[in-house]
Amino acid sequence: MTKKYYDSCECIWIEEKNTDGSENENFEPSIKGKLKSALQMPNIMVLAGSGTSLGGIVKGPRMWDLWISCTTDDMKKISEDCFNECKYDDKQDHNQNIEVCLSHCEAYLQVGEVKEKTEIFINKCKDIILNKCRFISDKEIQLSGHKEFIRKLARRKSKDPRVKLFTTNYDTCFEDAAGLLGITVIDGFSFSMPRIYDARFFDMDIVRRNTTSSSTNIHYLEGVYHLYKLHGSTNWSRDATSSYIIKQVENVKAEDSCMIFPAKGKYQQSYIQPHLELIARFSQSLREPNTCLIIAGFGFNDDHLSEPILSAILSNPHLKVIIVSTSIENDFDATPPKTSKYWKIFKKIADDRKNDEIIFINCDFQQFSSLIPDLTALSPAENLHENMKKLFGGTHA
Known part of the structure; x- marks a missing residue:
């Protein structure tokens, strides 16, 4: 895949390769310079979508993969019975989408008189989706891009605000990658076993205390970041006796899962705890001054x-x-419906403003991870050097 980025200042595409196939020597310095400038913002937040778990060596399920898994082989007869019962036309191209399908089925449950087969189909689909999202078999290889991404973002001064990583993904790629790096994740769950969700943990931090000197001589632990799983996770389970208690456990069953499954009802379900708290923190972080937001996949x-x-x-x-x-x-x-309306809206805003407030990069998540400069905070001398280069028209390193 060709890496390129859209320069909102000049409204042109900057490509990795020239028209003759040779390397564009200005590509890496140019994009890395822009990224370095943006990522020096005090507050860094990330929104990671399903694209960060797709393609290359990661091999997470696509929406089409989920549709095929829910309507073929052992599910063929179950899906056909459901569609006949709830009057769903799966022959239409736009209906061959698991999110559209489950939205229709869940709506039918609210008004249908006979719905036994539809309920069976929905429950089977949830089991399939849950199992398909447990796709990580070789963490070292599959999560190399996630490891590089986290490692680079974690290289900030420990006194800077913690990086906040929000994701809609159900899989455990980011927390597993952090585990491989020995990086601590604050994810809203207790550090004791069993791990129980409590939003107050997001307001806590981890410090290193120097036991040989004054008790006030403490330092924030390096590399810690916050992880907010907006739609839940494959290892989140609602307690059978108290639905407001959410635990991290292995081999969660669909009926106990604390996940917002693909359907148009995601918006309504986001107003149920713990998702309401996570969405609120997402909105609050967007309003923080001097923030850099990375949206990937x-x-x-x-x-x-x-x-x-x-x-x-x-x-x-x-x-x-x-x-x-x-x-x-x-x-x-x-x-x-082939794409979201927001793409054109964001492009128009970028074109109208003609500055670097919005940067578009056309590459996959692993390629992007390689483009991110290490976030070691610039020293005063380096800051002076960078400012002098800008003043006299030099290029970013």
């Missing part, structure tokens, strides 16, 4: 997340946004 199909982002872009004057996708040009040109 997210298609803007979830209005309950896209609308707060749009609102922040329009109202937060100190917000920088980096949008990473493998199909940005197509998303700009296509029209709904």
Whole structure:
């Protein structure tokens, strides 16, 4: 895949290779310079969508993969019985989508008189989706991009605000990658066993205390970051006796899972705890001054997340946004329902402002991870050097 980025200042695409196939020597310094500038913002937050778990060596399930798994082989007869019962036309191309299908089925449960086969289908689908999202078999190999991404973002001064990573993914890629690196994740769960969810843990931090000197001589632990799983996780389970108690356990069953499964009802379900708390913290972080927001592998199909982002872009004057996708040009040109309406909105804002507040990068997540500069904070001398280069028209390193 060709790496490229859209320069919102000049409204042109900067490509990794020249038209003759040779390497564009200005590509890496140019994009890394822009990323380095954006990522020096005090507050860094990330929104990671399903694209961060797709393609290459990661091999997470695509929406089409889930549709096929839920309608063929052992599920063929179950799905056909359901569609006959709830009057779902799966022969239409736009209906061959697991999210559209489950939305129709769940709506039918609210009004249908006979719904036994529809309930069976929905429960079977949830089991399949849960199992398909447990796809990690070789953490060292499959999570190399996630490891590089986390390692680089973690290299900030420990006194800086913690990086906040929000994800809609159910899988455990980011927390597993952090585990491989020995990096501590604050994810809203207790550090004791069993791990129980309590949003107050997001307001706590980890420090290193020097036992040989004064008790006030403490330092924040390096590399810690916050992880917010907006739609739940494959290892989140609601307690059978108290539904408000959420634990991290292995081999969660679909009926006990604390996940927002693909359906248009995601918006309504996001107002149920713990998702309500996570969405609230997402919206609050977008309003923080001097924030850099990285959006990777997210298609803007979830209005309950896209609308707060749009609102922040329009109202937060100190917000920088980096949008990473493998199909940005197509998303700009296509029209709904083939793509989200927000792509054209964000492109128009970038074109109108003609600055570096919004940067579009056309590459996959692993490629983007390699482009991120190490976030070691610049020393005063380095800051002076960078400012002198800008003043006299030099290029970014």
